[in-house]
Amino acid sequence: MLAWLLALPRSAKRIISVVIDSLFLTMSLLLSFVLTQNGDISQFQFMVLAFAVTLPLTLLIFTKLGLYRAVIRYVGQHALGAVIFGIMGSGVILALMFAVLGVHDKTNMVVVYALLALVTSGGVRLGARLLLRPNNNNHKTRVLIYGAGSSGRQLAQALINGEQYHPVMFVDDDTTLQRSTILGIPVSSPDNIAGIVKQRNIGRILLAMPSASRSRRREVLDRLEELPVPVLSIPGMSDLVNGSMRIDELQDVKIEDLLGRDPVAPKKKLLHANIKGKVVMVTGAGGSIGSELCRQIIRCEPLTLVLFELSEYALYAIEQELKSTISSEGLEINLIPVMGTVQRQSRMESVMRAFGVNTVYHAAAYKHVPLVEYNVVEGVRNNVFGTWYAAEAAIKAGVDTFVLISTDKAVRPTNVMGASKRLAELVLQALAQYQSKTRFCMVRFGNVLGSSGSVVPLFREQIRKGGPVTVTHKDIIRYFMTIPEAAQLVLQAGAMGKGGDVFVLDMGEPVRIADLARRMIHLMGLEVRDDEHPNGDIEIKYTGLRPGEKLYEELLIGNNVRQTEHSRIMAADEVYLTWPEMEHLLQRLDKACKFFAVEEIIEIIRSAPTEFYYTNATSDLVVNAACALLTAKQLNDVAKLDTVAGLTVVSSKPKQQIA
Incomplete structure (x- = not known):
């Protein structure tokens, strides 16, 4: 019978609900008459007439309140509220009908x-x-919800109606909520979490704190880190408000929460100074930094945004995303996708002239340290000469402001990538002193979370696969910042430059990478396998520093640093070359690149004020392969001579240099 009722169409179920309500309302009237009138039937016919009018009006009120649209097995507060208001309305109508028909003293x-x-x-x-809702939650994962506020209650209700998680306990710092019950779920103190996890067989801890600051979330995560269960989080408040995610779409704890660093509100005046109503160009627009710059720039209302990118797919992806944002937010921005390489000055200049570019953000670069070590010539070509050509094009096209996205690896570099970015800074510093048409400045910062090559997604994937998690060195530390915050600070720093300025972003406290890996393992409910815990889940494996990598990064070359009008942006006064000196160095470097003379390239970079400390053997893959071929050929030639002369000769490997 129950299965037959559940299989009926919605229209039939509504008719049954109306019939049942009619029967119960009629029974209620008859029973109230018996309980209150002591058998007095003198006015019974008028009461029946009054009820005949009241009943259809009551059902109409129920319908208008949406009571018959509610699914019975998931009936909630709205449906029960509709019943209450509907019955109140029914009582008022019945009383009015009694008054109209002259039926008195029937209030009781x-x-x-x-x-x-x-x-x-x-x-x-x-x-x-x-009756209809399944009460068997044995197949569901038992969860504890941290946060019994509005978001926690919404999450619990969504989980109760779902099929995956069974909420068995709330914990909340609010003492007024502790020892109470919400949605039938008890609320406890965070001090009791360890005991609750063990006693209640908790399988997940869910953070329901979407509006909490990052520093507060970090405090909570510090408390939860050692518990043997995974920690998940509901989406952030912005995702919930704009409807892009539901409250029950749980996700891994964001690395920003582990850092606990709250962003500083941007200064609108600085954000808009070089962008609002102007033509802006971003090189490397499809990269991790370039694309975020574009997202931030369109919200500052430029007249035109030129996307300059070498990768066809990356250009297509960012153009489609920005088009969608511009359309959905009703912005009036002309979006120009342009393919090209920064190594062609003529292409850069023609683009800047054609669209009348006012501001350039130069984010195009090769940034992956080992890959640039393996491809020295192309790394130098792209990072040094690409910056020079873009800067010369900007001067000739009359661009007002040119901002270089630099890196902390440019400070006392130990790898070619960092050295090439320091040379790029020197190029702009020299040009800033040499001419006054274009205002050059550079912004230097450390690692950004989620960028190409970031360790965070790598660690997360390694943990999901069962490990090991690979860390280069147990003592290696890095600065971290979120991509949106870095892009926002870049835009503000660019507005403060007067010419040749080196801006350094406040990256907060450095993070030990091994500790970061350990915390990520713990928060995914797993244990690190080491000498103290041989039965742990995930091993942290130290692979050794990669070519050109150092244990820690710096942001400043000297001590000449001054504060700016933004609390997280500093300005540094650093050594630079005059333009004639810089131009001569670039000509020598260009010649060395043409002949793939890697060792000479290294020496030229060392001769500049880069403080380049390079102790590695040449890692360039092409050079090493060519040297191997050359060595093999020489040994083969020697072997032939030995055979002819009947002599034994010992040969040594020639110096790794191609001319």
Whole structure:
């Protein structure tokens, strides 16, 4: 019978609900008459007439309140509220009809009728809900929700109606909520979490704190880190508000929460200074930094945004994303996707002239340290000469402001990538002193979370696969910043430059990479396998420093640093070359690149004020392969001579240099 009822179409179920409500309302009236009138039937016919009018009006009120649209097995506060207001309305209508028909002194009957109707119509729905909803939660993962506020309650309700998680406990710092019950779920103190996890067989801890600051979330995560269960989080408040995610779409704890660093509100004046109403160009627009710059720039209302990118797919992806944002937010921005390489000055200049570019953000670069070590010539070509050509094009095209995205690896570099970025800074510093048409400045910062090559997604993937998590050195530390914050600070720093300025972003406290890996393992409910815990889940494996990598990064070359009008942006006064000196160095470097003379390239970079400390053997793959071929050929030639002369000769490997 129950299965047959559940299989009926919605229209049939609504008709049955109306019939049942009619029966219960009628029964309530009759029972109220019996309980209050002591057998007095002198006015019974008028009461029946009054009820004949009241009943259809009551059902109409129920319909208008949406009671018959509610699914009985998931009936909630809205449906019960509709019952209450509907019964109140029914009582008022019945009292009015008694007055119109001259039926007096029946207030007690009306009150009893309303109470009985509420108990029957409301009670039958609650009973049906208990009957129809499956109460077997054994197949669900038992979870604890951290946060019993509005978001926590919404999450619990969503999980109760779902099929994956069974919320068994809230914990909250608010002492007024502790020792209470919400949605039938008890609320406890965070001090009791360890005991609750063990006693209640908790399989997940869910953070329901979307509006909490990062520093507060970090405090909570510090408390949860050692517990043997995974920690998940509901989406952030912005995702919930704009509807891009539901409250029950749980996700891994964001690395920003582990850092605990709250962003500083941007200064609107600085953000808009070089962008609002102007033509802006971003090189490397499809990269991790370039694309975020574009996202931030369109919200500052430029007249035109030129996307300059070498990768066809990356250009297509960022153009489609920005088009969608511009359309959905009703922005009036001309979006120009342009393919090209920064190593062609003529292409850069023609683009800047054609669209009348006012501001350039130069984010195009090769940034991956080992790959640039393996491809020295191309790394130098792209990072040094690409910056020079872009800067010369900007001067000739009359660009007002040119901002270079630099890196902390440019400070006392130990790898070619960092050295090439320091040379790029020197190029702009020299040009800034040599001419006054274009204002050059550079912004230097450390690692950004989620960028190409970031360790965070790598660690997360390694943990999901069962490890090991690979860390280059147990003592290696790095600065971290989120991509949106870095892009926002870059835009503000660019507005403060006067010419040749080196801006350094405040990256907060450095993070030990091994500690970061350990925390990520713990927060995914796993244990690190080491000498103290041989039965742990995930091993942290130290692979050794890669070519050109150092244990820690710096942001400043000297001590000449001054504060700017933004609390997280500093300006540094650093050594530079005059333009004639810089131009001569670039000509020598260009010649060395043409002949793939890697060792000479290294020496030229060392001769500049880069403080380049390079102790590695040449890692360039092409050079090493060519040297191997040359060595093999020489040994083969020697072997032939030995055979002819009947002599034994010992040969040594020639110096790794191609000319």
